[in-house]
Amino acid sequence: MTSKCSWRAAMLAVASAILATAPFATAQIPTGQAPPHKAHPPATAESIAQGKQIFDGTCAVCHGIDGSGSNGPNIQGAARTMGPEGLYNRVWGGVIGSGMPSFSYLGEDKIWDVVDYVGTLGQANGGAVTGNPQAGKEVYASSGCSSCHSIDGKGGDSGPDLSNIGSERSATFMRDEILNPGTNKPNGEPGLTSRAAYGGYRMYKVTLEDGKTVTGTRVDESSFSLQLRDAHGNIISVDKLKAKSIDVLGDGSFMPSYKGKLSDAQVNGLVAYLATLEVKQ
Ligand code: HEC
Ligand code: HEC
Numbered sequence: 543m544t545s546k547c548s549w550r551a552a553m554l555a556v557a558s559a560i561l562a563t564a565p566f567a568t569a570q571i572p573t574g575q576a577p578p579h580k581a582h583p584p585a586t587a588e589s590i591a592q593g594k595q596i597f598d599g600t601c602a603v604c605h606g607i608d609g610s611g612s613n614g615p616n617i618q619g620a621a622r623t624m625g626p627e628g629l630y631n632r633v634w635g636g637v638i639g640s641g642m643p644s645f646s647y648l649g650e651d652k653i654w655d656v657v658d659y660v661g662t663l664g665q666a667n668g669g670a671v672t673g674n675p676q677a678g679k680e681v682y683a684s685s686g687c688s689s690c691h692s693i694d695g696k697g698g699d700s701g702p703d704l705s706n707i708g709s710e711r712s713a714t715f716m717r718d719e720i721l722n723p724g725t726n727k728p729n730g731e732p733g734l735t736s737r738a739a740y741g742g743y744r745m746y747k748v749t750l751e752d753g754k755t756v757t758g759t760r761v762d763e764s765s766f767s768l769q770l771r772d773a774h775g776n777i778i779s780v781d782k783l784k785a786k787s788i789d790v791l792g793d794g795s796f797m798p799s800y801k802g803k804l805s806d807a808q809v810n811g812l813v814a815y816l817a818t819l820e821v822k823q
Contacts, residue, residue, distance in 0.1 A: 582654060609663035614641060622712050700771075723799055756772070
């Protein structure tokens with residue numbers, strides 16, 4: 543038993559040493575995090591057609607001609623969850639230790655073409671940005687979004703920073719989030735470092751001994767107490783030993799749904815505006 547444990551510990555030490563030194567030892571080893579590259583050029587019919595050619599010849603063997611998967615997973619929804627920047631990182635770096643190779647050799651332009659094509663897989667509609675960004679900016683300003691979100695340092699902090707959201711999320715994802723908040727909890731895409739803190743938006747519901755409930759996002763936790771931040775920003779400390787149950791609400795979010803409150807045109811405008819908020823480089 544002991545020898546097995548120390549053997550495992552040694553393996554772990556070796557593995558982490560490799561992980562820690564690999565990016566410095568040779569720049570060729572894919573890390574999943576692409577080096578600085580030009581911002582996503584707007585998708586065009588041509589870029590999508592170019593991307594399709596590359597996809598059919600290079601990716602379809604594993605992901606299926608329509609992206610629904612064969613030796614690799616179904617990636618029809620990947621653009622939605624990963625966004626253009628996340629896809630770029632994945633195609634550039636591959637996934638170490640899986641069957642997904644690195645395609646860094648394609649170069650920036652071709653990777654963006656593939657990203658544009660992957661964005662069309664399984665999306666008959668909803669993927670395109672059709673609204674008017676200027677009108678959307680006004681909807682953003684008049685809908686209270688900035689009380690929770692900040693853009694370039696201005697706004698609240700009870701929701702994620704949206705300064706680069708256009709690089710990180712697809713139009714479909716953003717539209718869904720505005721209409722059905724919380725149902726799109728991100729998948730922890732490692733390429734999106736700014737989203738690493740996403741667990742912080744997970745909602746907890748504590749039922750106390752007297753049956754009362756407290757709902758909020760977790761601010762801090764010790765062995766005996768849990769600090770939650772409620773919808774009004776108040777910090778509430780609960781005694782864990784006195785709680786009847788502590789549940790994580792998978793779909794919970796403090797973000798209100800805008801379904802029925804904004805017209806289709808307003809939502810399309812908002813999405814178009816958010817899509818312009820890209821990484822500046
Ligand atoms: C040799 C097989 C193979 C080829 C070729 C391949 N992939 Fe993959 N791909 C995989 C496997 C296996 C995974 C799952 C990796 C993992 O364990 O996360 C994957 C994962 C992905 C993911 C992430 C899916 C997700 O939801 O996490 C994307 C996006 C992707 N591939 C796109 C592409 C594109 C675009 C190409 C062509 C440029 C390509 N792949 C070529 C095997 C392949
Ligand atoms: C009361 C606070 C609140 C308001 C108001 C609010 N949001 Fe949110 N928003 C959140 C929280 C919390 C999350 C993260 C949890 C989740 O995914 O639902 C979020 C997530 C998002 C995301 C996904 C971010 C990501 O990184 O995946 C987008 C996009 C977004 N909100 C847009 C908006 C827009 C546009 C408005 C105004 C129409 C708005 N929000 C109003 C709290 C808010």
